[in-house]
Amino acid sequence: MSSPDxxxxxxxxxxxxxxxxxxxxxxxxxxxxVGSLLLAMTAIRTHAPVLAxxxxxxxxxxxxxxxxxxxxxxxxxGTHTQVWPGLVRIAWxxxxxxxxxxxxxxxxxxxxxx
Amino acid sequence: xxxxxxxxxPSADEDRDARRPAAVYGVxxxxxxxxxxxxxxxxxxxxxxxxxxxxxxxALTSFSTFAEVPVLLEIVAAIACLAGASLAVYALRxxxxxxxxxxxxxxxxxxxxxxxxxxxxxxxALLLTGYAIASILG
Numbered sequence: 001m002s003s004p005d006x007x008x009x010x011x012x013x014x015x016x017x018x019x020x021x022x023x024x025x026x027x028x029x030x031x032x033x034v035g036s037l038l039l040a041m042t043a044i045r046t047h048a049p050v051l052a053x054x055x056x057x058x059x060x061x062x063x064x065x066x067x068x069x070x071x072x073x074x075x076x077x078g079t080h081t082q083v084w085p086g087l088v089r090i091a092w093x094x095x096x097x098x099x100x101x102x103x104x105x106x107x108x109x110x111x112x113x114x
Numbered sequence: 115x116x117x118x119x120x121x122x123x124p125s126a127d128e129d130r131d132a133r134r135p136a137a138v139y140g141v142x143x144x145x146x147x148x149x150x151x152x153x154x155x156x157x158x159x160x161x162x163x164x165x166x167x168x169x170x171x172x173a174l175t176s177f178s179t180f181a182e183v184p185v186l187l188e189i190v191a192a193i194a195c196l197a198g199a200s201l202a203v204y205a206l207r208x209x210x211x212x213x214x215x216x217x218x219x220x221x222x223x224x225x226x227x228x229x230x231x232x233x234x235x236x237x238x239a240l241l242l243t244g245y246a247i248a249s250i251l252g
Contacts, residue, residue, distance in 0.1 A: 017151045024158045045179040084134050091202045098168045098199025105175045105191035
């Protein structure tokens with residue numbers, strides 16, 4: 001089945017695809033926020049307040065930047081053309097969490113009294 | 115057979131120039147939006163997979179705050195977190211290459227991270243299983 005060749009360069013697709021993509025964004029953003037908060041709590045227990053603040057900062061950034069200005073919303077209203085900025089933000093947020101998580105784990109190796 | 119290409123118009127060129135990255139939107143033509151959305155969902159799935167690895171590493175670290183665990187588990191936790199971070203960055207690279215392939219009508223690139231991910235998870239599971247058995251027997 002071929003799509004109609006309409007005037008706009010990216011005609012809004014019909015069907016459930018935009019909704020599925022919006023839900024995928026919701027899952028990813030919520031998972032990142034929850035993961036950030038869990039890492040912050042773990043860092044607190046590990047007596048690493050700087051890492052805890054950094055992890056909480058990632059949670060706040062993702063919540064504000066990707067929940068308030070959500071790519072999912074642009075999918076619902078049919079104006080979803082800019083994919084890359086949102087993907088970069090969420091991917092680097094998770095990468096930052098990974099780095100913070102590795103530092104939290106290794107702190108207990110180098111400073112076992114924590 | 116689904117038509118992956120759409121005819122370009124003047125408005126399409128102007129809008130393509132405004133979108134980032136230029137390395138993606140500057141080549142080929144606009145594919146079927148369904149395939150682009152599927153590519154986007156695949157990238158998000160990779161990001162979530164990386165997040166899951168990070169969460170596993172954090173869980174191991176959290177567990178170590180309640181009980182005395184050997185250094186090995188801390189190192190495994192750090193490796194899991196770094197692997198998750200790598201997968202999240204890989205998601206960006208994968209999205210770019212797949213979107214370029216969709217726009218140019220080329221074959222989709224193979225998921226190079228998938229065998230590494232599976233091998234790494236299996237290796238980690240075997241390592242932890244061996245450690246658990248050794249702890250029971252020793």
